[in-house]
Amino acid sequence: MTVPSRNTAGARAPRVSLLGSLAALVVLLAMAAPAGAATHELWIAAVPVNWDIVPNGHDAIMNTPVDQERRHLRTVVYREYTRGFGRALHPGPPPQDRGIVGPLIRGRVGDRFVVHFLNKDTLFKRPHSMHFHGVHYAFGSDGSFIPGFSGPGASVMPGRRFTYRFTAGADSKGVWPYHDHSPSMDTSIQGGLYGALSIAGRGERRPDHEFVVFLGAMGGFETIDGRAFVGNTPVFHARLGQTVQWDVLNLGDEFHTFHVHGHRWQRADGTSEDTRTIGPAESFAVRWKEDRRGTWLYHCHVESHMMMGMIGIYRVTA
Numbered sequence: 001m002t003v004p005s006r007n008t009a010g011a012r013a014p015r016v017s018l019l020g021s022l023a024a025l026v027v028l029l030a031m032a033a034p035a036g037a038a039t040h041e042l043w044i045a046a047v048p049v050n051w052d053i054v055p056n057g058h059d060a061i062m063n064t065p066v067d068q069e070r071r072h073l074r075t076v077v078y079r080e081y082t083r084g085f086g087r088a089l090h091p092g093p094p095p096q097d098r099g100i101v102g103p104l105i106r107g108r109v110g111d112r113f114v115v116h117f118l119n120k121d122t123l124f125k126r127p128h129s130m131h132f133h134g135v136h137y138a139f140g141s142d143g144s145f146i147p148g149f150s151g152p153g154a155s156v157m158p159g160r161r162f163t164y165r166f167t168a169g170a171d172s173k174g175v176w177p178y179h180d181h182s183p184s185m186d187t188s189i190q191g192g193l194y195g196a197l198s199i200a201g202r203g204e205r206r207p208d209h210e211f212v213v214f215l216g217a218m219g220g221f222e223t224i225d226g227r228a229f230v231g232n233t234p235v236f237h238a239r240l241g242q243t244v245q246w247d248v249l250n251l252g253d254e255f256h257t258f259h260v261h262g263h264r265w266q267r268a269d270g271t272s273e274d275t276r277t278i279g280p281a282e283s284f285a286v287r288w289k290e291d292r293r294g295t296w297l298y299h300c301h302v303e304s305h306m307m308m309g310m311i312g313i314y315r316v317t318a
C-alpha cells in the first residue's frame with residue numbers, strides 16, 4: 001500500500017500570469033527547504049465506509065463461520081484524494097495488502113509536508129482531526145483537542161477543512177502513526193481512523209517492499225489493518241534477494257508481540273530477535289534481505305489475540 005509522493009511541489013505547471021508566476025516564485029523561494037528536500041502535498045479525507053472485518057466469513061483458527069452481524073462495522077477511515085479533493089485515489093474495496101489504514105505518507109529527513117484534511121463524516125456527523133507522531137510542527141498543526149486551548153485543526157466539523165503543516169527533522173527518521181485526536185478519537189481509533197508516516201534518511205535506500213502492519217482490536221476481533229484471520233488479513237509478497245521492511249504500529253489499549261516465522265532481524269545492539277513487543281502508540285520498522293522461500297505466517301504472539309484473528313501470511317517466491 002505504498003503511496004509515492006505524487007504531489008510534490010513543482011511537479012505541476014499552473015496557468016497563471018507572469019506577475020502571478022513571479023509572486024509564486026518569491027513565495028517558493030521564501031519557503032525553500034534545504035537542497036534536495038521535497039514538499040509533499042496531500043489531500044486526505046475522513047470518509048464513512050461499511051467495513052467487513054472478515055470478508056470471507058471464515059474463522060480459519062476454529063474453522064467456523066463468522067456471521068454477518070459480527071463482521072460488519074460502519075466506521076470512518078482516512079482516504080487519499082487528488083488535488084483539491086477532486087476524486088478518491090483508491091475508490092472501492094482496498095487491495096488485500098492495504099486494509100483499513102489511511103495512505104502511507106512517505107518522505108525523507110528535511111522534507112516538508114502539507115496535508116489538507118476534509119471531514120466527510122456524513123454518517124456519524126462527528127468532528128475529526130489528524131495528529132502526526134514523530135515530526136516537527138507549530139502548535140496549530142498538533143490536531144489534538146484540548147478544551148479552551150486547541151484551535152480549529154483539533155476538531156474539524158463535518159464538511160469543514162483544515163491544513164496541517166509539518167517537517168521531518170533528523171529525529172523523525174523511522175515509522176510513526178497518525179490518527180484522529182479530536183473529541184471523537186476513542187471511537188474513531190477503534191474504527192480504524194489512522195495511518196502511517198514513513199521517514200527515510202536523506203541518502204537512505206528505500207526497501208523493495210514496505211509492509212504496513214497496524215495491530216489493534218476492532219469490533220470484538222483482534223485485527224491486522226482492520227482484518228481478522230488468514231484469508232482476510234493482508235498477504236504480503238516478496239522475491240528472493242529483495243529487501244523488505246515491515247512497518248509495525250499499534251493503536252488501542254493492548255500490548256502485542258509481532259512475530260514472523262522463518263526470519264529474524266537485528267536489534268539496535270546487534271543481537272537478533274524474531275518477536276518484538278509493541279505498546280499503544282508505539283511503532284517500529286524492521287528490515288531484512290529476503291533469502292527464505294516459502295509461505296510464512298506473521299502474527300501477534302499473544303495467544304488469545306492470534307486466536308481472535310491477529311495472524312496473516314507472507315509469501316516469498318524465487
Ligand SMILES: [Cu+2]
Pocket residue numbers: 215222254255256257300301302305306310
Ligand atoms: Cu496482540
